Amino acid sequence: MSASMLRSSLRGAASAAPFFPIFLDQLPNAVLIFEAESRQVIYVNPAAESALEISRKSLEGQTIGTVFEDNAVLNHMINEVMMSPSLLQRQEISLHSLPGSIHHESGPAHVVINALDDPSLILMEWFPIDQQLRSERDERVTQQVEANKQLMRNLAHEIKNPLGGIRGAAQLLEFELEEKGLREYTQVIIKESDRLQNLVDRLLAPHRKAHVMQMFNIHEALERVRSLVLAEFPKGLTIDRNYDTSFPDILGDREQLIQAVLNIAHNAAQALSEEIRTGIARIEFKTRVARSVTISKQRYKLAIDLHIIDNGPGIPEDIRERIFFPLVSGREGGSGLGLTLAQTFIQQHQGFISCESRPGCTDFHIQIPYRKVEKIA
Structure with a gap:
């Protein structure tokens, strides 16, 4: 949901801060609401908690400059909205994650800045540009891996029966050999058959055992x-x-x-x-x-x-x-x-x-x- 749609839904809620409609908690995009003058955060939705890897309790009360490391482009967007509250700022910028997070590095994000009906409150909404690309890549990799695993399972089943025959034949041959030196070769066949059998069992194991x-x-x-x-x-x-x-x-x-x-x-x-x-x-x-x-x-x-x-x-x-x-x-x-x-x-x-x-x-x-x-x- 865009910030422009959020603005209409937030009508009347700004005067009752820090109460905001519960639907904000359900949004997939990260949302912060902060005071225009002090730039202190007064609301954080769960998606923003997840994106910044910091709890709502820790984020509320911090300034936007602290959360995003005094991002010059972001500050300019906020200043523009403060000067013209009726205007919406939308831009693709590089955002730093909060210090202490796993990936403390910049990443491209689509950012929307919008004043609420009470111009003393500003809403910031953002989502990583590569989020959709990453989702598509993960889905593609998962499908490819699943196809490979199915192939390996089929191959494992095809290998399993001949292996048993090879091992059994080597054992019978060993019993018939009179020269002990030749048994070294049958032992190689038996041991290698066992090794391959173990590999096949490991390929099939995850699909045999029921969930507990x-x-x-x-x-x-x-x-x-x-x-x-x-x-x-x-x-x-x-x-x-x-x-x-x-x-x-x-x-x-x-x-x-x-x-x-x-x-x-x-x-x-x-x-x-x-x-x-x-x-x-x-x-x-x-x-x-x-x-x-x-x-x-x-x-x-x-x-x-x-x-x-x-x-x-x-x-x-x-x-x-x-x-x-x-x-x-x-x-x-x-x-x-x-x-x-x-x-x-x-x-x-x-x-x-x-x-x-x-x-x-x-x-x-x-x-x-x-x-x-x-x-x-």
């Missing part, structure tokens, strides 16, 4: 992952907790979600080998409440935002767009199944997983909608 649904605390699950990773990497690695403990228990398959996060965190720890050696390796588990989110074209009132961030060398650029594909690995000897399984488990909870990576910072972002009683397919 229960209410559980996401932070207790993260603590389990943290203890497992630190047990394997006891020296040189720090795992920081940055939790929003206000999030209620969620309904899901606890073991699957633990495994998904463990796969990502374990990959991160393995990529941090040089940092671990020098004692500067760091992984951060960060949780936040996300409101009014859209996942796979479906709107949810509440979701959990989970970031797994490390300070490693980053994912190689040549595989960055394919890291969730089966058998794609950036590590020598890696199976390339850990992230594929993680994505499968997250998608089975109607969530999504994405990754942004550069040298010094890799951020896996998981978002899972909050459900209390609905059964997950």
Whole structure:
């Protein structure tokens, strides 16, 4: 909904600040309302909380200059509206996120500035320009990954039966061989057949096991992952907790979600080998409440935002767009199944997983909608 439509809906509400129509809380675009003279924020909708990664309570009372770091273009737009309250300012500008957020960097956004009926109050509405592009890209990647997983499942089924025959034939041949030296070759066949069988089982495993649904605390699950990773990497690695403990228990398959996060965190720890050696390796588990989110074209009132961030060398650029594909690995000897399984488990909870990576910072972002009683397919 545009700011011009908001203005008509807000008629009469400005004089009753800080009360504003409840429909503002349902808008997908971020909205702030602030006092014109002091520029202090008096209202923040959930989409703005999510965009700025700061709670409403923390934002209200701050100035626009603090929130957006004295953005010169934004200040000019506000000044124009203050001089001519009947005019609406609409522009594409670069906005900085609030200091302390995960991505403290500028990003292009479409911004609308509009005075309310009470000209002492100004409404700011914005949305990232790349939001739609990112949504389309995520949907395209999800479809592509799903097609690849279906192909791998079909191949796994086709491979499984011949493997059993090969292994059985090698065992029978071994019994018939009189020369023990030749049995070394049959053992190679048997062991390699077992290795391939294990790989096939891992490809099929996520689709065999039924969900075990229960209410559980996401932070207790993260603590389990943290203890497992630190047990394997006891020296040189720090795992920081940055939790929003206000999030209620969620309904899901606890073991699957633990495994998904463990796969990502374990990959991160393995990529941090040089940092671990020098004692500067760091992984951060960060949780936040996300409101009014859209996942796979479906709107949810509440979701959990989970970031797994490390300070490693980053994912190689040549595989960055394919890291969730089966058998794609950036590590020598890696199976390339850990992230594929993680994505499968997250998608089975109607969530999504994405990754942004550069040298010094890799951020896996998981978002899972909050459900209390609905059964997950």
